[in-house]
Amino acid sequence: xxxxLTGILAGIGFTLAGGTSAFSQELTIFWAEWDPAxxxxxxxxxxxxxxxxxxxxxxTPWGDFQTKTFAELNAKGDAYDxxxxxxxWLGAASTGGHYVDLSKFITDNGVDKSFVPATLQYYSLxxxxxxxxxxxxxxxxxxxRKDWFENPEEMAAFKAKYGYDLGVPKNYKELIDIAExxxxxxxxxxxxxxxTQTAYDAMAMGVEQTIFTWGxxxxxxxxxxxxxxxxxxQNVEALEAYRKLYTFTPPNxxxxxxxxxxxxxxxxxxAMNMNYFxxxxxxxxxASNPHAKNTGYFANPPGPNGNQHAALGGQxxxxxxYSKNQEEAMKFLQWFIRDDVQKKWAELGGYTCSAAxxxxxxxxxxxxxxxxxxDSMKIVKDFxxxxxxxxxxxxxxxxxxxxxxxxxxTAKEALDALAKEWEATLSKS
Amino acid sequence: MAVLTTLDPRSRAAARGWSxxxxxxxxxxPTIAFLxxxxxxxxxxxxxxSFTEYRASxxxxxxxxxxxxxxxxxxxxxxxxxFTITAQYVILSVGGQMIVGFGLALLLNREFxxxxxxTTLLMLPxxxxxxxxxxxxxLLYDPSWGPVNYALGLGKFExxxxxxxxxxxTALTDIWMWSPFVMLxxxxxxxxxxxxxYEAAAIDRAGWWxxxxxxxxxxxxxxxxxxxIFRTMEAFKAxxxxxxxxxxxxxxxxxxxxxxxxxxxxxxxxSALAYIVLLVVxxxxxxxxxxxxxxxxx
Numbered sequence: 022x023x024x025x026l027t028g029i030l031a032g033i034g035f036t037l038a039g040g041t042s043a044f045s046q047e048l049t050i051f052w053a054e055w056d057p058a059x060x061x062x063x064x065x066x067x068x069x070x071x072x073x074x075x076x077x078x079x080x081t082p083w084g085d086f087q088t089k090t091f092a093e094l095n096a097k098g099d100a101y102d103x104x105x106x107x108x109x110w111l112g113a114a115s116t117g118g119h120y121v122d123l124s125k126f127i128t129d130n131g132v133d134k135s136f137v138p139a140t141l142q143y144y145s146l147x148x149x150x151x152x153x154x155x156x157x158x159x160x161x162x163x164x165x166r167k168d169w170f171e172n173p174e175e176m177a178a179f180k181a182k183y184g185y186d187l188g189v190p191k192n193y194k195e196l197i198d199i200a201e202x203x204x205x206x207x208x209x210x211x212x213x214x215x216x217t218q219t220a221y222d223a224m225a226m227g228v229e230q231t232i233f234t235w236g237x238x239x240x241x242x243x244x245x246x247x248x249x250x251x252x253x254x255q256n257v258e259a260l261e262a263y264r265k266l267y268t269f270t271p272p273n274x275x276x277x278x279x280x281x282x283x284x285x286x287x288x289x290x291x292a293m294n295m296n297y298f299x300x301x302x303x304x305x306x307x308a309s310n311p312h313a314k315n316t317g318y319f320a321n322p323p324g325p326n327g328n329q330h331a332a333l334g335g336q337x338x339x340x341x342x343y344s345k346n347q348e349e350a351m352k353f354l355q356w357f358i359r360d361d362v363q364k365k366w367a368e369l370g371g372y373t374c375s376a377a378x379x380x381x382x383x384x385x386x387x388x389x390x391x392x393x394x395x396d397s398m399k400i401v402k403d404f405x406x407x408x409x410x411x412x413x414x415x416x417x418x419x420x421x422x423x424x425x426x427x428x429x430x431t432a433k434e435a436l437d438a439l440a441k442e443w444e445a446t447l448s449k450s
Numbered sequence: 451m452a453v454l455t456t457l458d459p460r461s462r463a464a465a466r467g468w469s470x471x472x473x474x475x476x477x478x479x480p481t482i483a484f485l486x487x488x489x490x491x492x493x494x495x496x497x498x499x500s501f502t503e504y505r506a507s508x509x510x511x512x513x514x515x516x517x518x519x520x521x522x523x524x525x526x527x528x529x530x531x532x533f534t535i536t537a538q539y540v541i542l543s544v545g546g547q548m549i550v551g552f553g554l555a556l557l558l559n560r561e562f563x564x565x566x567x568x569t570t571l572l573m574l575p576x577x578x579x580x581x582x583x584x585x586x587x588x589l590l591y592d593p594s595w596g597p598v599n600y601a602l603g604l605g606k607f608e609x610x611x612x613x614x615x616x617x618x619x620t621a622l623t624d625i626w627m628w629s630p631f632v633m634l635x636x637x638x639x640x641x642x643x644x645x646x647x648y649e650a651a652a653i654d655r656a657g658w659w660x661x662x663x664x665x666x667x668x669x670x671x672x673x674x675x676x677x678x679i680f681r682t683m684e685a686f687k688a689x690x691x692x693x694x695x696x697x698x699x700x701x702x703x704x705x706x707x708x709x710x711x712x713x714x715x716x717x718x719x720x721s722a723l724a725y726i727v728l729l730v731v732x733x734x735x736x737x738x739x740x741x742x743x744x745x746x747x748x
Contacts, residue, residue, distance in 0.1 A: 088712045095506040095715065113715075117509045206606075209594070221713075272593040273608040276696065408508055411714040419528060419701075427612050449503075 047075045048349055050338070051090060051101040054080035055279075057157050057299050060369040061105075067365065068356055074349060083278070084220040087411065094119040094341065102344040103353070105156050105336045109222070111147040113408040114339065120152045121340040121347060123354075127151040132358055140374035143403045144337035153337025154354050155374035157299065160331040160397035161230050161321060162390070164286060164294040164304050165189070168315035169203060178202075189319045193234060193262060196293070196322055200269035203292035212269030214282035214291045217426060219418035223278040225404060226332040227295060228263050228421060230321055233330035233402045235259035242405060245447040252436035259324070260432040264425050275426045287311065297334040298394040302370050305389055318390040320397045333401040335372065409450040416442045500721035507715035519722035529723070532703040533730075535613075539621055539692075539702060540685040546625035547681055551632025552674065556666075558633070559640040569637075573630040580627070584694030587623045591695075616696040624691055628684075632677045639673035640666070668745075675742040679735060686731050703727055 050065070052058040058080045065076035079101070081089050087107065093100055094114065106114060114120045123145070127133050132154060133141060140155035169175060170187055179187035183198050190196040200212025216227035229239060237256035240247040250256075267274070271290050274281075279300045286294040287303075287310045294304070307313040323329040338357070340350045356362060363375035367384050372394065378384055385392050405413050420439040423429040468476075500519055504512035523529050558569060575583070590598050591609035599607050609619040643666060651661045689704035707727065711720035 091507050091715055092712070113507050117507050119507075119509075272606045273611045275608075275611055408505070409714075412716065415709050415714060423613070 046073060046349075047077070048102045048346055048353055049100065050076065050078045050103045050105065051093075052078055052080050052105040052336075053083045053086040055083065055299065056302060057371055058105075060366070060371045061156075063369055064362070064366055064371065065353075067362070068353060071356070072352070074353075076353065087221060094343075097343045099341075099343045099345050101341055102346045102350045103338050103340055105338045106153065107222075107336055108143050108333060109404050109406050109410040109414075111145075111152055111406045112410060115147050115150070115152045116408045119342055121342055122150050123153065123340065124151045126351065126354065127154070130355065130358060135358070135360075135376060136374045137376050137379060137398060139398060139401055140335070140337075143333050143401065143406075144335060144374070147406060153339040154358060155335070156338040156357070156371075157335045158372040158374040158379070158394075158398055159297050159299045159334030159336075160394065160401045161226060161295065161334060162298050162301070162331065162393050162397050163319050163321065164296065164301060164390075165317050165319065166286075166289075166292050166312060166315055167317040168312070169292050170199075170317070175202075189317070190322045192323050193231070193325065197262065197265055197269075200266055200293065204269040206272075209290065211271045211285075211291045212293065213266055214277060214285040214294045214296075215263070215266055215270055215274065216278060216282070216295060217267070217270075217274055217422070218276045218278040218281075219415075219422050220276070220278075222404065222414050224422060224425070225414050225417045226334070228260065228417070228425070229402075229404055230330060230332035231263045231266075231324075232256050232259040233332070234321060234324035234328055235262070236324060236326045236328040239405060240443065240447075242407075245407070245450075247440050247443040247447065249440075251443060252433070252440040255326075256436055257432045260421065260424070260436060264428065264432065267425050275422075283310075286316075298390060298397065299334065299372060301390045301394075302388070316389070318393040320393050320400065330400050330402045331397040333403040335374075407447070407450060409446055412446050413443055416446065496721040497725060499718050500725050502718045504718040505715050506717045512718065515718070519719045520726065523719065523723055523726060529703070529706065532701055532706045535617065535700065536686060536688070536702045536704075539617060539624075539688055539700070540682060542618065542621035543624040543628075543685050543688075544678065544681045546621065547629045547632050548674070548678060550625055550629040551677070552636045552670075554629065554633040555636030555640055558637060572633065575627045576630045578627070580690035581694050583623065583627050584691045587619075587626075588695050591619055610696050613696075613700060616692075616700045620688075620691050620695050620700050623695065624685065624688070627691075628681060632674075632681065635673045635677040636670060639670035643669045671745045672742060675738060675745060679738045679742070682734060682738070683731055686727070686734070 050061070052061065058078050062078040065078065069075055087110070090101075090104055090106060090110075091113070094117065106120075111120075115122075127141070127145065133151075136155050137158070140158050141151070144155040144158075145151045145153045170189075176187045179199075179202055182202065185195075187199065187202075190199055196213075202212070203210055204212040216223040218224060232239065232255075235255045235258055237253055237259055238250050240250050270277075271285055277285075279296050282294050282296050283300055283303055285291045289312065301318060303309045304316050305313055310316060321329065321331045338354065340347055340354070344350055357366075358375075360375065360377060363373045363378045367373040367375075367378050367387070373379055373384070379395055379398065385395060404410065407413070417439060420435050420442070424432060424435040499512060501514060501516060502512035503515045503518075504510075554572060558565065558572075562568075588610065590596050593599060593606040593608045593611070596609075598609065599605060608615060610616045647665050647669075648661065651665060656664075687704050688702050689708060692700040692702050693705055693708070703723070704727075707720055707723050710716050710723060714720075
C-alpha cells in the first residue's frame with residue numbers, strides 16, 4: 022500500500038514538473054470587452070502560429086474594466102501578463118509600480134519614430150517615461166444618416182429654416198442646428214445620441230471634447246491648477262452647448278454609452294451618433310446596421326473660435342510588473358510593433374498607431390470611416406492622467422450629470438463647484 | 451432531557467482521551483476561524499485604515515491622519531445627499547414592502563384551492579438574483595417599448611430618466627422583489643394567532659377593523675418588527691438594484707462607497723465611510739430592537 026502511494030505521488034510530481042515548462046508558454050492579455058479585443062485575439066493567433074506561445078485575450082465589460090484591473094494590480098496578482106489599459110491609468114499604474122518601464126524598449130526599437138507622436142504622448146508617456154506601446158488608437162467621432170441629410174425635402178426645409186445648406190456640420194453651431202432640425206418626437210426621430218453614462222468616463226469624454234472644441238481646457242495638467250481654467254467663460258459656453266445637444270437625444274438618454282448610441286442609430290432613432298471610431302465597424306456592417314449603406318462619418322467639428330479637437334480614446338499595451346512571463350511579454354511586444362503585424366492589425370479592424378500604416382492610401386480607403394479617423398487622430402486631446410484621475414472623473418460625473426440631463430442649476434454653478442472639488446483633490450494628491 | 455456527559459469507552463475519541471469540551475471546540479473552531487479571518491480581522495483592519503490617508507492602488511504606506519477622513523466625509527454635502535437619497539429609498543421601499551407583504555399575508559391567511567401553489571409563486575421574486583431582477587425591470591421600464599408604460603398608458607414616461615423617477619422606480623422594483631419576505635414572516639405570525647380569539651370577537655360582534663387592531667396586529671407585531679428590522683438593514687445597504695437599474699444615478703451611500711473604494715481606490719476614506727454607515731445601521735437597529743422588546747413584553 023505504501024509503495025503504491027509513493028508511486029502515485031511520484032507520478033504526480035513528475036507530471037507537474039514536466040508540465041511546468043508548458044505553463045510558461047502562455048501569455049494573458051487583459052482588455053475591455055469590445056470588438057477590438059476580438060480583433061486582437063484573432064491577430065495574436067498569428068503569434069501563436071509563429072512561436073508556439075498561446076496568447077489569450079481576456080475581457081471584461083467596460084464598466085468593470087478599471088475596477089477589475091486595479092483589483093488585480095493592487096493585489097500584485099500575476100493573472101495577467103499584459104494589460105491594454107486606458108491612458109488615464111498611466112499615472113496611477115506607473116506611480117504604483119504596476120507597469121514595467123518600457124522607455125528603453127520604445128527607444129531601442131524605434132517606436133518613438135515609427136508610431137504617431139500624439140499616440141505616444143497620450144497612450145504611453147507619463148512624467149518623462151514610456152509605460153506602454155500604443156495598441157489601439159481611437160478618437161471620438163460622429164456617424165450620420167446620409168439619406169436623411171441628402172433627402173431633397175429635408176434639405177429644402179432645412180435651408181428655409183436655417184438659411185444654409187444641410188450637410189456635414191462645419192462647426193458646432195451647425196451640429197446643434199441639425200440636431201434640432203431632426204428632433205421630431207411624434208415621429209420617433211431625434212437629433213443626436215450623446216454619451217451620458219456615469220459608470221466610468223463616457224459622459225466625461227463627451228463633455229471634454231466639447232470643452233476642448235470651445236478652446237477651453239480641463240486645467241493646467243503640468244501644474245495641477247484648475248481654478249479659472251475649468252470654470253472659464255468658454256467652458257461654461259461649451260457645457261451649455263452640450264446641455265443643448267442633450268435636449269435633442271431620445272427619451273431616457275441619461276446613461277448612454279457606445280452600445281446605446283449605436284443601438285439608437287441602427288434602430289433609426291437618431292440622425293447623428295457620437296461614438297468612438299472603434300465602434301463604427303458595427304455601423305459599416307449591414308448585418309448589424311440596416312442603414313450601413315446610408316451611414317457617413319465625420320470628425321468632431323470645430324467650435325465657434327475655430328478650435329477643433331476630438332476626445333482621445335484608445336489604449337496602449339503595458340507589461341505588468343508582477344507577471345511571471347515578462348521576457349515572453351517583451352518578445353510579444355517586439356512582434357506586435359512589426360510593420361506587417363501593424364498592417365494586419367489595421368486590416369482586422371484594430372486602429373493601428375503606426376504612422377506608416379495610418380497614412381497609407383490602403384488604410385485610408387479600407388473603410389468609410391478611416392479618413393475621418395485619421396483626421397481625428399491629429400486633433401486628439403485627453404483627460405487627466407494623474408493617479409487620482411478616478412476621483413476627478415467621478416466628481417465630474419456627480420457635478421455635471423444633473424445639469425446636463427435635467428438642467429438642474431447652471432453650467433457656471435456646476436463648473437465652479439467642480440473646480441473647487443478638483444482643486445482640493447489635486448492638492449491632496 | 452439527559453445530556454450525554456461521558457464518552458463510550460470503546461470509541462476512538464475515548465481512546466485518545468478527548469473530553470466533550472474538546473470535541474465541542476473541535477466542531478466550533480473552523481467556524482470561529484472562518485469568522486475571525488473573514489469578519490473580525492477585516493473589521494479591525496479596515497477600522498485602522500479609516501484613520502489613514504491610503505490608496506490601495508499607489509503602493510505607498512498608509513499615513514495616519516486621525517479623524518480627518520471622518521470630518522471630511524461628514525462635512526461633504528455630497529455624502530449627506532447620498533444619505534438623504536438612501537433614507538428616501540429605505541422609507542419608500544420598506545414602507546411599500548410592509549404594506550404589500552402584510553396585505554398578501556392577510557389574503558393568504560385562509561384556506562382556498564391551490565393555496566400552496568399560489569404561495570410558492572408569490573415567493574418567486576425573492577428567489578431571483580438581484581442583478582437579473584434589475585436588468586429585466588430596466589427593460590420593463592423602457593420608455594419607448596417597455597410594457598409598464600404600455601400597460602399603464604403612460605406614453606413615453608421616463609422611469610429611469612432622472613434621479614427622482616429612478617429612485618421611485620428602483621424602490622418599486624425592491625418592493626416587488628422583497629414583499630414576499632415580509633409576507634412569509636407575517637403569514638407565520640398570522641397562523642400562530644389563536645383561533646378562539648377571533649371566535650370570541652365574533653361572538654361579541656366585533657367588526658373587522660376592531661378585530662384587526664385589537665387582536666391581529668398586536669399578536670403579529672413582533673414578527674412584523676423583525677421583518678422591518680431585516681428589510682431596513684438591507685435597504686440601507688442597497689447597491690445591486692440601484693447600480694444595475696440606473697447605473698448609479700440613484701446614488702445611495704453604498705454606491706458612493708463602491709465608487710470610492712473600488713474605482714477611486716481611496717481606501718482610507720472608503721473605510722471611514724463604511725464605518726459611518728455601520729454606526730448608522732447599528733443605531734437604527736438598536737432602536738428597532740428596543741421597540742421590539744417592549745412589544746414582546748406587552
